[in-house]
Amino acid sequence: MAHVPRLYIPGRIGPGPLTLDADVAHRLTSVMRLRAGDPFLVFSGDGREWAATVLAVEKNRMQATVGEITRTVAALPLIVECWCAVVRPNRFDWAIEKCTEAGVDVFRPLVSEHSARGETPSANREERWERLAVEAAEQSGRLSVPVIAPAAKIEQLLSQPIGTLMVFDRDGRPWQETAALIPEQGRVTVAVGPEGGFSGPELAAARAHGALVVSLGPNILRTETAALAACTWMSFAQQ
Numbered sequence: 246m247a248h249v250p251r252l253y254i255p256g257r258i259g260p261g262p263l264t265l266d267a268d269v270a271h272r273l274t275s276v277m278r279l280r281a282g283d284p285f286l287v288f289s290g291d292g293r294e295w296a297a298t299v300l301a302v303e304k305n306r307m308q309a310t311v312g313e314i315t316r317t318v319a320a321l322p323l324i325v326e327c328w329c330a331v332v333r334p335n336r337f338d339w340a341i342e343k344c345t346e347a348g349v350d351v352f353r354p355l356v357s358e359h360s361a362r363g364e365t366p367s368a369n370r371e372e373r374w375e376r377l378a379v380e381a382a383e384q385s386g387r388l389s390v391p392v393i394a395p396a397a398k399i400e401q402l403l404s405q406p407i408g409t410l411m412v413f414d415r416d417g418r419p420w421q422e423t424a425a426l427i428p429e430q431g432r433v434t435v436a437v438g439p440e441g442g443f444s445g446p447e448l449a450a451a452r453a454h455g456a457l458v459v460s461l462g463p464n465i466l467r468t469e470t471a472a473l474a475a476c477t478w479m480s481f482a483q484q
Contacts, residue, residue: 250277251286251294251383253390258289263297263309270307273299287311290389292318318388322430325479326351326407329472330439331360331396334370340469341374345381345391347476352378353394353402359441366396399436399447403454408432410456413471414442417458420478426457427482435475439468 250273254263265273273279279299288294294316300308329340331354344352354366354374374393382390403410408431411423427433436443436451443451448458461474 249284249286250279251288251386252297253379253383254287254289256289258287258291258293258295258311260295260311260313263287263311265307265309267305270302270305273307274302285309286315288388292320292388294388316388320389321348321483323428323479323483324350324408324432325476326353326394326432326434327472327476328353328355328399328402328434328436330355330357330437330468331366332439332468336467336469338373338377340472341377341393342381343469343473344476345378345387346385347473348387348480349391349476350389351392351394354396355436355438356396356398357439358444358447359439371396399443400450403450406432407434410434410436410451410454411475412436412438412443412448412451412456412458413461413475414438414448414458415460415463415465417460420459420461423457423459424482427479433479435472435479437468437471437475 252269252273273285279285281299281301283299285297285299286294287297293314296312296315297309298312300310325348327344327349329337329344329352331337341352371393378391378393409426409428411433413436452458461471466474
């Protein structure tokens with residue numbers, strides 16, 4: 246069966262005409278090679294996916310029509326948020342893509358004491374991260390797109406509603422011992438530090454707010470690998 250492209254369109258989607266702006270139309274025609282009469286799928290993040298068909302390709306836009314719902318997915322009872330220390334751009338981009346595929350709901354860049362210089366998020370990088378999350382959701386078949394939250398330090402976040410907090414550190418408790426502590430519903434936040442790990446004061450602050458300090462095993466994982474492992478673990482915990 247031929248691959249049918251998927252497109253995320255924020256806002257309300259329903260049966261009837263659909264006009265796509267120049268940027269989206271260019272992507273569908275130049276990158277995905279769609280022409281009049283070709284099918285594609287659209288979703289807006291509300292758990293529903295719709296069938297659509299290209300009607301006409303114009304200079305600055307595309308006309309399409311939306312048909313029936315092809316798939317619905319109920320929201321999972323557990324919201325998963327990932328705080329991931331900011332690392333080099335290509336590696337952080339990879340983390341966003343893969344954690345989106347793993348099903349994370351909120352992805353937050355974390356500025357840590359051991360973060361390297363020059364890794365502070367910029368407006369351009371934040372726009373790129375949002376675009377990567379959308380593209381990863383489209384590619385992976387998700388019917389929602391994770392929120393890319395503003396960057397912050399761990400101490401700034403501990404006073405917010407974060408549910409169960411799991412901070413990953415090589416010297417933490419074995420993950421097998423903490424699996425039973427993952428709630429069945431509500432919210433869980435996983436925090437992954439930079440290559441140098443979280444600092445002593447950062448870990449102390451997290452523990453003071455009831456965080457579970459957890460190890461993913463004896464090996465030293467790169468930040469992006471640990472983030473993916475943590476998000477995948479949370480995904481399996483809900484199955």
